[in-house]
Amino acid sequence: MKQYALGLDFGTNSVRALLVDCLDGSEVGVGVVNFPSGESGVLLDPNDPHLARQNPADYLTSTPLAVRAAIDDAQGRDTGFAADQVVGIGIDTTASSPLPLDERCRPLALSERFRGDLAAQCWLWKDHTAHEEAEEISENARALGRPYLAKCGGAYSSEWFWAKALKCLRTAPTVFRAARTWAECQDFIPAWLCGIQDPAQIRRGICAAGHKAMFHESWGGLPDEEFLAGLDPALASIRPQLYQLTHTSDQVAGTLDPSIASQMGLPAGIPVAVGAIDAHLGGVGAGVKPGRLVKIMGTSTCDIMIGDASTPDILGVSGIVPGSVVPGFQGIEAGQAAVGDLFGWFASKVSGREHHELEAEGASLPAGGSGLLSLDWNNGSRNVVLDPRVSGLFVGQTLHTTAAEMYRSLLEATAFGARKIIERIAEYGVKIEEIVVCGGIAEKSPLTMQIYADVCKRPMKLSGSAQTCALGAAIMGSVVGGAHPDVPAAIEAMTRVQALQYVPNPASLAAYDRLYELYSDLHDAFGRTERTPDLHGLMKELIAIREQARAG
C-alpha cells in the first residue's frame, strides 16, 4: 500500500498543506489558505514600523481548510491517494515567532481578556520592536562572560525569543504575567494538533530552542537564572515554565487529536513530528547534505547547511545547533533579513511599478553599467554585521539614473550580501561544494539568480520542489510515520535537484569583483566592524566601472 506524508508549512502570510508520496517525494496534493487577519496576515502598528504580529486564531481556522484543500486536490488528481494512507505529519513555521499561552496551552490572544491586545498575539519573526532588549542581552552576556552568543554568531537578535519576551515584560506586563508559558509557533502547532493541554507535555524542538533561545546542552540548556535575572527578575521566573529538554524533528510530538482530525478529514492518531523552523526544513526539502548550501530565498533569505561534529562556531553567522536541521549533524543557519521584501519595497513604495517591468529593463544592463551600488540593509543586517539598527543605502546616482537601474542594484546588493556570508562560512573551514536555491525568488526571478551566480562565481542549482519547506516538513512526517528509517534516507529518496542551473557569466565576473570590493568598503564603513575604509575614491571608481561596462 502507498504511504503519504503531510507537511504543514506556516508562513508569514498563509499556511500551506502538502501531501507527498513517501516513496519519491512526488507531490500529490496542495492547499494554501491565506491568514485572514491584519495586512496579508500580519498585524501592524501604524506608529511603529518595527511591529509585526500574527493572530493565533488564524492558525486554528486556516489549517483544517488547507488540509482539506490538499486532500481534495490529491483526490482530484486521481493518484490513488486516500486519507487513511497518511502515515505522518510534519510541521514547520516561521521563527522566532513566540506566543504566550495559558495553563491549558491556549494562546492568550484567544481569551476574552486579551483579544486584540497586540502583545498577546504571536510575535512574528520580523517584529523588530525588541532591538534595545537584544542589545542588552548581548551586552550582558559579554559582560558576564557567558558563552551564550557563541552559537548565534556573536550577537543576539531583536527577532529572537528572549528579546521579545523581555520586551513584552517591559511594555505589556499584564500579558507577561498572565502567560503560564511561552511557545514558539513551531512548538505550539504540534501541541495544538495533538490536543495537548498541559504545558509540561509540549515537546519543544531543538531548532527554535537552539537557534533563537540560546539553548545548548554544553551550558545546561537555556541561559541560567542568574543571567536572566540580571536582565529582569521576572524574566528568570519564566525559565522553569519553559523546558529543560528539546527534541529533533524525527521524534514524535504526539498523535493527531480526534476533533481536529475530523475537521481536517484525516484519521485520528496519525503521528505528528516535533516542529522546526521553516527555513531549516526548507533545507531538508532541498536535499541538504554536507557540502551543500541551501538558500531559501523569499521575502528574506535563509542559508542552511549541515556539518559534522567538528563544525566550529562562526562569528557573524546566526546559528550552529546540533540536530536543528538533520538529526546527527550540526545545523548551520545564516541569512539576510530582506531580499524579496527589499525588491518589493522598491517596486511598490518607491517606483510604483511592477517587478516584471523593472526586471525586464534591468536585465538589459551589463554588470556595473548602472554605476550604482547599494547596501541591502533596509530591514537590518542578520548576518556578518548582525545588527538590526542599520539601514539601506544607494550610491552612484546621476540625473540619468532610472528606477530599473536602482532596482537592479538592489538585486546585486543582496547577491553581495550572499557572497559575504559564503566567504565568512568558508573562512571558518566549512566547505561549500554546491549551492541549491529554492523559494519564491529562486523560482520567479531569473535575473536575480543569474546575478547571484555571477557575483558568487558559483552555479546556482534549482531545487526540484517549488515548496521545499512543506516538503521538508512532509519528510519529517514520513520519518515519524515509519516510511523511512531516518532523515538522511528520507532526504535521499524524497528530494532532487533540477537539471536547470544558472552558470556564472564570464563577462560579468570582473565588474562584480570590483563592485564587491566597494560593497565591502560600504559594509565595513557603515556596519559594526573594526575597519574604517577610505571612501574618498568610491564614487569615482563607480563611474569608472560604469564607463568601462558601457564601452563594452
Added chain:
Amino acid sequence: MKQYALGLDFGTNSVRALLVDCLDGSEVGVGVVNFPSGESGVLLDPNDPHLARQNPADYLTSTPLAVRAAIDDAQGRDTGFAADQVVGIGIDTTASSPLPLDERCRPLALSERFRGDLAAQCWLWKDHTAHEEAEEISENARALGRPYLAKCGGAYSSEWFWAKALKCLRTAPTVFRAARTWAECQDFIPAWLCGIQDPAQIRRGICAAGHKAMFHESWGGLPDEEFLAGLDPALASIRPQLYQLTHTSDQVAGTLDPSIASQMGLPAGIPVAVGAIDAHLGGVGAGVKPGRLVKIMGTSTCDIMIGDASTPDILGVSGIVPGSVVPGFQGIEAGQAAVGDLFGWFASKVSGREHHELEAEGASLPAGGSGLLSLDWNNGSRNVVLDPRVSGLFVGQTLHTTAAEMYRSLLEATAFGARKIIERIAEYGVKIEEIVVCGGIAEKSPLTMQIYADVCKRPMKLSGSAQTCALGAAIMGSVVGGAHPDVPAAIEAMTRVQALQYVPNPASLAAYDRLYELYSDLHDAFGRTERTPDLHGLMKELIAIREQARAG
C-alpha cells in the same frame, strides 16, 4: 517721456524677453519662446549622459519671436508703452556655454559642413564631457605653480571654457581647427544683435571670462601660452584669437543691427550692453548689494554676492571676479549643480509621480522624521568639494520608506549643501546679513524654502520679481541706455524684495543641526577632502533622530 529697457535671458530651454519700466523696474511685457531643437532645447547623446549642447540656430530664430511677443504683451496691457521708448538692451545667458565661430563671427554649427555635428554646437553649461580635461587643467596649474585656480575655488570645472575647448580639440579636431575663435554665448549674442562680423570686435564680458576662463588682470588676462601649450600646443594657438580685454555689463557691446531690429519690431541703433551670466544678472535683478546673498534657484542654484576690494579668495567657492556682477565690486559666485534637476529626476525617473504630490506628502513629515539623509551630488559638486565625478547617495531607507520621504530628503540635501556654501563664505570673513531667493524653485516650492530657512537658520526672503535674470539684464539695458547713472543706482530704483518671507521654524532646528553634522560626515567621507570620518554610528544616529522626531 517714459523709458523702457529690454532684458534678454537665454536659458537652458528657452529665451525670455522682458520689457521693464526704467523708473521702478515694473514689468510691462514678457515673451518666452522655447528652443525647438533636441529635448526641450538640449541636444543629447544617448551614449554619453555627460553631453549637453544647444543648437545656435535656435537663438537666431527664437529671439526675434520672443521680443515681438514681449512688445505685443506690453502693448496689450495698455501701459502707454511704445517700441521707440526702449532705451537699451541687456543680455544674460547660461555659462560656461562656449561655441566655435568662423571668421565672420558666425557659429560653425550654422555652416553646411558642420550642421548636426555635436562638437560644433554650443557646449551647454551642464555638459560634463570634459571632466578629464578639467582634472588635467587643475593638476597642471598646481604642478606649474600657476595662480589660476585661486579665483575659482581651487579646482577647474568640467563645465568651463578651457576644459570644453580642450575636449573639442581632442575629440573633434576638425571642428577645433575650423574655428576662427570661440565665444561664450553671453558674448556671441550681443555680437550677433549688433551685426558684428569681425572677431576682434566682439566685446567680451568679464563675467564669463573671469568665472569660467581663468581671466584675471593680476596674471595678465587669460592663462599664459606656455601653460596652455603644456595641455596641448594647439590650445595655445587659439589664445591670440580670443581676447586681451574684458568689459563690465554697464558698457556697450554695440548697437542694434537694422535687420535684426526690424525682425524684432524695434528701432535700429539701440545700445546693447556687454553680456553676462544669467545667475549674475539674476543677482542684480534680486537687488544684490554688500551683505546680501542672492540665491537663484532653478534646475541648479547659483549663489551671488558682491564684496569690496578686500574680498579674499575662498577655497571651494567657484569664483571671485572683479566687476562680474556689479562694476566696482568683486563678484562672488558659488552654486550647486543640481537642485530643481535633482527633484525632477526623482519625481520623473524614479517615482514616476508629480512634484506637487510628493511635496504635499513630504510636507506632512517633521524634520528628521524620515530617518533619511542624502547627498545632492547627482550632477557632481560645483562647490566646496568642487568635483564633477561624485554622485548621489541615499542612506537610512527601511522597508517602510516612501517615495515622498526620499523626495523630501533630496530637498533637505540641497539645503545642507546650501548651508555648506554659506558657512564656507562666512569662514573667509565675508558677512552674509540676509538671503534673497528667486528662480523657479523659490517661486514654486514653499516646502523647499521652509526647509532652507530651517536648515540655514536664516529667513529666506523672496525677490520682488519672478524673472530676476531678465530683470537684471534689463537693468544693464537701462544703464547703457542712460536711464540711470550706474548699476547700483539702477538696482536701487528697479528692484525690491517681497514682504513675504520664510522664517526658521524653531521646532525643526535641532533635528536639522544633527542631520547637518551627519551630512557633513558623508560629504567629507565621499568628497575630495582631508577628513576620513567614522561612519559606523551614522545609521544608528539617523534612526535615533527619526524616533525622536516621530515621538514629537
